[in-house]
Amino acid sequence: MYSSGSIEYEYGNVYVREKGELRCVNPTRNVPQFSRLKSSYKLFAKDFSVRLCIESFPPNKCRKRNDHFIFTYNSEGSLRYTAKSLLDISLLFIADNIEHVESLIGFPEQMADKLFTAAEEKQKFTDPSTSARGLQVFSEAYGELVLKSLCLRQRCLLLAERMEEIRVFHCLETLDLHGCRLGDSHDFFSHLTSPACTRLIKLFLGANCLSDKGLQRLTAPIRVMKRGLENLQQLDLSSNPVTEKGLGYLTCFHKLCELNISDTNVQLDSRLKSFFRSKMSMVSSASPLQTFTHSECRTEGWAEQVINQWENKAAELPKKNPKPRTNALQFYGREKFVREVVHSVCNHNQSEDKTSIIHFHKLDLHTSPGHTADTHTHLNTQRGKKRKFSREPEESAAKRSASPCPLSAEDLELLGSY
Incomplete structure (x- = not known):
């Protein structure tokens, strides 16, 4: 300690470890009490105490780290806790700050899977402020696995x-x-x-x-x-x-x-x-x-x-009641009109279910020869001569060569918007 006038020092016992044993260098127990140097200035009083009040801080500034321990009960019903491994603690720390990670390229896939699960549990991918960046870090490194x-x-x-x-x-x-x-x-x-x-x-x-x-x-x-x-x-x-x-x-x-x-x-x-x-x-x-x-x-x-x-969170939004206000409709005499509209909508939905299906698939001569033969005969009914099959590729090639270039003024104008 020091004073304003002259510097006064107060030393305690100094211990040195030698060959696995502690040895006191300057024992002060034999020094008289009056010969010890005392400081003339003290910062705190003797009865001063400090208490760390974590609960008084905002939750986003300081939080209790209880996720580093695993709480279990023994056979007697007593609560016991054990500390997690250093690897798990490190993964939790990275997951909690995944938006600040620069890259995960070269990180093992097994560890990345655990890291992704930890970040998901911490709601990092549902928070709009961290979701895009967090998913980008994983997508750049692991692609289709994500x-x-x-x-x-x-x-x-x-x-x-x-x-x-x-x-x-x-x-x-x-x-x-x-x-x-x-x-x-x-x-x-x-x-x-x-x-x-x-x-x-x-x-x-x-x-x-x-x-x-x-x-x-x-x-x-x-x-x-x-x-x-x-x-x-x-x-x-x-x-x-x-x-x-x-x-x-x-x-x-x-x-x-x-x-x-x-x-x-x-x-x-x-x-x-x-x-x-x-x-x-x-x-x-x-x-x-x-x-x-x-x-x-x-x-x-x-x-x-x-x-x-994301879907569950979007479903939490309030939805309007799709049922009509029957009392008001009966009062104004429009119940019949509404029933006709609803009936027409149901008929429209039924007509959509009965629409004709138009599916096209590639003509593959190697995998399904029987099917392609049926399609040939179906397309060329009442025309069927074998020479026409050989002329079709030549005619199609001539049509392609005679067709104008697909690049038009509309295409150029559309490309300018990209």
Whole structure:
């Protein structure tokens, strides 16, 4: 200690360890009490005590760390606790600060799975301030392990609320957006045509009010710049106001194997069949294809529970009662009118269920020779000579060479918007 005038020191006992034993260097027990130097200034009194009040701090500033211990009961009913391993404590610390991690590239997958589960338990992927960054760290390092297939069927509200997080998943192979009300100018189209969706194999865009203009926007990057959905193999365009003009934009999908155009503004006739056969080497399927039953489309990956948490959180929003106010309708005498409207809506839904199914699939001569023979005879009934089969590829090649370039002024104007 020190004073304002002169510096006075007060020493205690000094111990030194030698050969495993402690030895006192300057014992003060033999020194007289009056000869010890004492400081003339003391900071605290003798009866001063300090108590750390953690509960008085805000919860976001200081929290009790009780997650580092495992509490159990013994056979006698007494509470016992044991400390977690250093590895588990480290994973909990990283999960609690996952938004500040720069990269996980090179981190073992087994540890990353545990880290993802720990971050999920801490609600890091449901908090809007940390969800996008946390999912991006995992998606950049592990790709399809985080999310390989995403099903957002009839979940337009979830797509609107979590669009920033969904754009993070750049290794999706299956994406179901049936009934999400995208239209022709949705912001999500810029993501579908970006390099983040080049791995997409299955894409379901049914019941999205998608017209020919939307198909033109969807196929513009691959038609002109040869990038985008170039690996697409299954495409669902059912229940959309698409015409034959819009189907012409689909010829850029060279790997397309299965197509669903049911309940559109297209009629299944010989002209449509010849178009798909000559331009895309596809034939009409006599039976519905299993791909478009949506039985195999589901969310797969580490983030499966995260998507379910998003949906549960979105379902917590208050919903309006869909039942009509019967008392008011009876008072104003409109109950009959409402019943007729409801009956017409039910009939419309039943008519949608009875719509004709129009499925096309790739003509594969190696896997199903019997089926292709049936399609040949079906397409060429009352014409059937073998020479016509050999002339069809030559005629189709001549038509392709005579067809104008697909790049038009509308395409150039559309590309300027990207």
